[in-house]
Structures are given as structure tokens and as C-alpha cells.
Amino acid sequence: MKMEVQTIAQKILAAVGGSENISHLEHCSTRLRFSLINNQKVDKEALKKIPEVLGVNQTVQTQIIIGNAVIEIYNELEKLLSGKMAAASKKEKQPLTATILDFVISIFQPLIPAIAGGGILKSLLMLLNLVGILSKTTQTYQILNFVGDAPLRFLPILVAVTTANKLKVNPLVALSAVAALLTPDLTAMIVSGAKFFGIALQNINYAYQVFPAILCVLCYAQLEKFFTKVSPKVIRSFFVPMMSLMIVVPFTLIVLGPIGYTFGEGFAAVIMFIFGKVGFIAVGILAAFLPFMVVTGMHKAMIPYVITALGKTGKEVIYCAASLAHNISEAGGCFAVMFRTKDKTLRATALSAGISALFGITEPAIYGVTILHKRVLYGVMIGSLIGGTSLGLMAVEAYVAVGPGLASLSMFISETLPNNLMYAVIGLIISFIASFISVFVLWKEPSSETTTVENTEETEETVTLVAPLEGKVIPLSAVKDDVFSNKMLGDGIAIKPSKGELFAPTDGVIEMVYNTKHALGMKSVDGVEILFHIGIDTVNLKGDYFDVLVSEKQKVVQGQLLVRFDLEKIKAAGFDTTTMIVITNPKHAKIDLNPKTEVIQNEFLMHIEGVV
Numbered sequence: 001m002k003m004e005v006q007t008i009a010q011k012i013l014a015a016v017g018g019s020e021n022i023s024h025l026e027h028c029s030t031r032l033r034f035s036l037i038n039n040q041k042v043d044k045e046a047l048k049k050i051p052e053v054l055g056v057n058q059t060v061q062t063q064i065i066i067g068n069a070v071i072e073i074y075n076e077l078e079k080l081l082s083g084k085m086a087a088a089s090k091k092e093k094q095p096l097t098a099t100i101l102d103f104v105i106s107i108f109q110p111l112i113p114a115i116a117g118g119g120i121l122k123s124l125l126m127l128l129n130l131v132g133i134l135s136k137t138t139q140t141y142q143i144l145n146f147v148g149d150a151p152l153r154f155l156p157i158l159v160a161v162t163t164a165n166k167l168k169v170n171p172l173v174a175l176s177a178v179a180a181l182l183t184p185d186l187t188a189m190i191v192s193g194a195k196f197f198g199i200a201l202q203n204i205n206y207a208y209q210v211f212p213a214i215l216c217v218l219c220y221a222q223l224e225k226f227f228t229k230v231s232p233k234v235i236r237s238f239f240v241p242m243m244s245l246m247i248v249v250p251f252t253l254i255v256l257g258p259i260g261y262t263f264g265e266g267f268a269a270v271i272m273f274i275f276g277k278v279g280f281i282a283v284g285i286l287a288a289f290l291p292f293m294v295v296t297g298m299h300k301a302m303i304p305y306v307i308t309a310l311g312k313t314g315k316e317v318i319y320c321a322a323s324l325a326h327n328i329s330e331a332g333g334c335f336a337v338m339f340r341t342k343d344k345t346l347r348a349t350a351l352s353a354g355i356s357a358l359f360g361i362t363e364p365a366i367y368g369v370t371i372l373h374k375r376v377l378y379g380v381m382i383g384s385l386i387g388g389t390s391l392g393l394m395a396v397e398a399y400v401a402v403g404p405g406l407a408s409l410s411m412f413i414s415e416t417l418p419n420n421l422m423y424a425v426i427g428l429i430i431s432f433i434a435s436f437i438s439v440f441v442l443w444k445e446p447s448s449e450t451t452t453v454e455n456t457e458e459t460e461e462t463v464t465l466v467a468p469l470e471g472k473v474i475p476l477s478a479v480k481d482d483v484f485s486n487k488m489l490g491d492g493i494a495i496k497p498s499k500g501e502l503f504a505p506t507d508g509v510i511e512m513v514y515n516t517k518h519a520l521g522m523k524s525v526d527g528v529e530i531l532f533h534i535g536i537d538t539v540n541l542k543g544d545y546f547d548v549l550v551s552e553k554q555k556v557v558q559g560q561l562l563v564r565f566d567l568e569k570i571k572a573a574g575f576d577t578t579t580m581i582v583i584t585n586p587k588h589a590k591i592d593l594n595p596k597t598e599v600i601q602n603e604f605l606m607h608i609e610g611v612v
């Protein structure tokens with residue numbers, strides 16, 4: 001598996017233009033997020049050919065949707081990029097709004113795991129107290145509550161690290177500058193009326209604050225750059241941080257801190273004013289448009305508001321409720337598709353995506369079902385609007401910054417609002433039912449959604465493929481590799497070869513040749529895309545024992561020899577030589593296989609129905 005993850009990371013790195021085109025990399029629960037020097041260098045087609053890539057979005061950042069394996073692939077990319085990323089100063093110029101949004105997302109996105117973890121811990125403690133398992137008066141409860149509160153209380157320090165990482169300055173010095181604002185002695189001095197060179201310091205509690213820390217690190221970054229440039233190398237290691245800290249901390253206390261504090265107060269006040277005027281409508285409308293926001297990644301622009309609201313008031317009343325309505329509506333829509341569709345592959349996709357959405361992970365549902373079928377999108381928007389409006393009417397409050405779902409419902413537990421959790425559950429049920437009914441009623445099979453007798457001249461055809469090699473035929477489900485046995489790449493057949501020769505099963509063009517020579521892809525003249533994968537885990541052979549006789553973009557004819565491979569040496573190296581022939585496109589075409597258990601090269605292998 002390690003080699004497979006490395007291969008995926010290498011392909012993604014190449015497709016985004018290499019390390020020299022990357023100025024910043026981060027990830028969220030399902031996506032890799034790249035800040036690139038030149039967005040035009042991204043090879044979207046190459047990315048889409050990587051099976052593990054569910055989708056690609058280019059807005060402010062280049063977002064590559066991976067799913068549950070995102071952390072493993074991110075870790076491999078980090079190793080590949082170690083010390084090789086381009087300087088942010090080289091990045092191509094973008095509109096000011098895009099630059100600001102990229103900066104904000106890069107700062108706030110990495111904070112979510114710590115804030116969510118601490119928040120969920122606090123909500124679980126409240127639940128244990130409510131059911132009488134752990135009283136809030138015990139020291140055990142209080143200690144664990146301090147642990148849960150730590151990410152928000154020391155949010156300025158966390159922000160200092162993420163901001164420094166984004167600006168590529170020393171994170172420990174940046175952290176030290178912001179930590180100075182939180183020292184108990186200084187806090188006590190400010191409360192009692194402190195002055196610096198006769199200038200009165202504004203009485204501000206910097207715990208839980210975000211914007212003063214960001215301004216502090218922005219200033220520090222400029223100071224570090226200046227003093228690094230002017231100081232002799234022999235004293236740079238201590239002179240640069242000393243001078244930077246000596247200037248930035250007082251300047252923050254006098255100027256930047258009050259500015260950041262005032263901005264944060266105003267930012268939260270504007271949101272709360274809007275909610276106070278049209279609260280329930282705002283939640284419903286936001287929920288209805290979240291499918292589009294998630295697709296473009298613009299939902300991340302709400303993170304600063306959510307974190308600021310939690311830090312200031314301990315609660316959030318718009319975005320989390322809207323997210324709950326949308327997430328559960330995605331689940332309801334997927335389950336409706338599962339019951340209505342006749343397509344077995346789509347049914348399986350809808351089931352797994354629906355379950356993920358119930359637990360707050362919506363990308364599989366959005367990219368695998370919703371945006372591919374406009375009637376599902378309409379139904380999910382209707383369900384989200386109804387569910388979001390109901391949650392807004394009940395004024396449901398959230399106390400944790402985490403994706404709402406069944407596993408995180410404790411985020412709505414309140415000590416002061418005993419019905420808050422119950423209202424969240426009611427809104428959840430309304431969202432699911434409204435979306436399920438809407439999609440169930442609106443659904444039509446894709447063929448009737450997209451084509452009519454009157455307005456199209458396209459007709460479905462049946463394509464025939466002959467056996468590309470000879471040997472024993474086995475179903476894909478019997479292959480000892482989950483990627484193929486679960487048909488993640490598509491349907492097809494597998495052959496245990498008796499000869500080490502792979503031939504073209506039809507006329508077409510070679511689309512892709514893996515650099516390890518164990519796999520290649522071709523596209524038939526009829527538009528069928530076929531993947532040939534010789535052996536299991538043979539990528540580890542790094543091309544040994546394979547001789548590829550064709551190249552990418554080369555036209556081939558049925559029966560032409562494509563690859564020679566040494567069966568005996570591959571087996572002796574300990575690898576299974578089972579060869580998979582997978583139809584990767586069209587995705588939902590019906591395949592009629594040769595019933596024989598043994599085939600010879602050029603013998604009929606399969607009919608592919610439904611090719612347009």
C-alpha cells in the first residue's frame with residue numbers, strides 16, 4: 001500500500017506542475033489544497049485519470065478531492081516537497097479578493113481539527129453530566145473541561161503558527177510574540193491600567209481572539225525580513241528575533257491589537273445583526289446554496305466567522321445549522337437515488353455516499369451523485385432549504401466547529417438550552433425526509449434526463465472486445481485486490497495469463513503508459529476507455545520484466561502486440577500475474593462476458609452495451 005500511495009502522490013505532484021509550482025500545501029477532511037505559482041500548469045485531465053482523485057476544483061486554491069485517504073497522500077506529498085516548494089513571492093498575480101481568501105483559508109483551515117476535538121470533548125462532558133455519569137463539580141470533569149477549552153482559549157497561539165507557516169517565517173518566534181500577549185502577569189497589568197512609554201494600553205483580553213494575532217504575525221514577518229537583510233550573519237540567529245520581538249509586541253499592544261479586536265467585534269456583530277433580522281431565512285438560503293459552495297470550496301470562507309463567533313460568544317447560530325441541514329439532505333437524496341435507480345453501480349455509490357453524508361462528509365455524495373444528476377441537485381436544495389429554515393426557526397445553536405452529522409450531534413448540547421439538541425435532531429429529520437421525498441419524486445434515470453428521441457441523433461451501440469491475452473478467465477470480484485474486486489475503477493474481467501503477451505482487443509489509441517510498464521490505458525475508436533493492469537502490486541517491480549512496445553497517442557489495431565512480460569520471472573519475484581481488463585468509461589455500460597473459463601488471444605471476450 002505504501003508504494004501505491006507514493007505513486008499517487010508522485011502523479012498528483014507532476015499534474016500540478018511539480019514542486020517548483022507549489023507555494024503552499026494543506027489539506028482538509030477530504031481535499032488537498034494547493035496554492036500554486038501558475039494555475040495554468042495544472043493538468044486536469046491527468047488528475048482525473050488518477051482513480052483516487054474524485055474531482056478537481058480551481059477557485060482561489062487548486063483543490064483535489066481525494067476522500068478518506070487524503071491524509072496518507074498529503075503525508076507523502078509533504079515528503080516529496082520537503083524543502084522544494086517555491087517562494088510565495090513568485091506566485092502569479094491574482095485579484096486582491098482571491099489573494100485575501102487564499103490567505104484566510106490557509107490560516108483557518110488547519111485550526112479545525114484542534115478546535116473540533118476540544119469542542120467535542122466539552123460537549124461529551126456536558127452529556128455525561130446531564131445523564132449523571134460525571135458531575136461537573138468533580139475535579140476530573142473540570143480538568144477535562146480545561147483540556148477541551150484549551151484550543152479556543154489559546155486560539156491566538158494556534159493562529160500565530162498557521163499564519164507564520166503561510167508567510168514562511170519562523171513559527172516559534174511568531175508564537176512567542178503572540179504568547180507575550182497572553183502572559184498572566186501582562187494581562188493583570190493591562191487590567192490595572194498599564195502604560196508603555198507613557199502610552200496607555202487598551203484593556204483587551206487577548207485570549208480567544210484571532211485578528212490581533214494575525215496582525216501581529218503579519219507585522220513580525222516584515223520585521224524578520226528587514227532585520228535578516230540588514231544584520232550580519234554572525235549575529236543573525238539572535239539579533240533578528242530579539243529586534244523583531246522588541247518591536248512587534250509593544251506595537252501590537254498599542255496599535256495592532258486594538259485594531260484587530262475592534263475588527264473582530266464588528267465582524268461578529270454584523271453577522272449577528274443579519275441573523276437577528278432574517279435569521280431563519282438566512283439559515284435556509286445558506287443551506288440551499290451549500291452544494292455550490294462546497295464544490296467551489298467557498299464554504300471555507302465561513303470558517304473565520306465560525307471561529308470568531310465561538311471565541312467571542314461560545315456559540316454559532318447560522319453556518320453550523322445550515323451545514324447540518326445540507327449534510328443530512330445530501331444523505332436523504334442519496335438514499336432516494338438508491339431506492340429509485342435501476343443502475344447497480346449508481347445504487348452502490350449512492351448507498352456509500354449517503355452513509356458518509358450522514359456522518360458529515362458530503363464530498364462523495366456531491367461529486368458521486370448530486371452534481372452528476374440535476375434532479376438530485378434540485379431535490380437536495382429543496383431539502384436543505386426546508387431543513388435549514390426549520391433549524392433557523394428553532395434558533396438551533398452550535399458550540400463546536402466541526403462538520404455536523406450523526407457522530408457529532410453532541411456539538412448541539414447546551415447547559416442553558418435543554419431543548420437545543422432535540423431541536424437539532426428534529427431539523428435533521430426534517431432535512432432528511434424533505435430531501436428524500438423531493439429526490440424520490442423528481443428522479444428519472446440518467447438516459448431519460450439527458451436525451452430525447454426528438455432532440456438527439458446519438459444512438460447507443462454495442463462494442464465487441466476480443467481477448468487481449470490467453471489464459472484462465474476469472475471474475476473481477478475474485479481478484480485479490482480491493483480496488484479491482486470492488487470495481488472502484490469500473491467493471492470488466494480478469495485473466496490468469498498462460499503467455500506473457502498483451503494484445504490490443506480492438507482498434508484505438510494508447511492513452512496512457514505507466515512509467516513502471518505494468519499498466520496501460522487505451523481508448524477504442526468507439527470511445528470505450530480500457531485499462532490493462534498486468535499483475536497485482538507489480539508496480540513494485542519498477543518496470544523489470546516488462547517490455548512495452550507502444551507509446552502514448554499511438555494508434556493501434558486489433559491484435560497488435562502491446563506488451564511483452566516475463567511470466568516466470570514475475571512469479572519467481574513473488575507476484576500474482578492476474579491481469580485485469582477494466583472498462584473505465586462509459587461508467588455504467590452493461591457488459592456481456594464470454595461464459596468460457598479459458599480463452600485464447602483474439603477470441604471473443606465481451607460485448608459492451610450502451611456506448612454512445
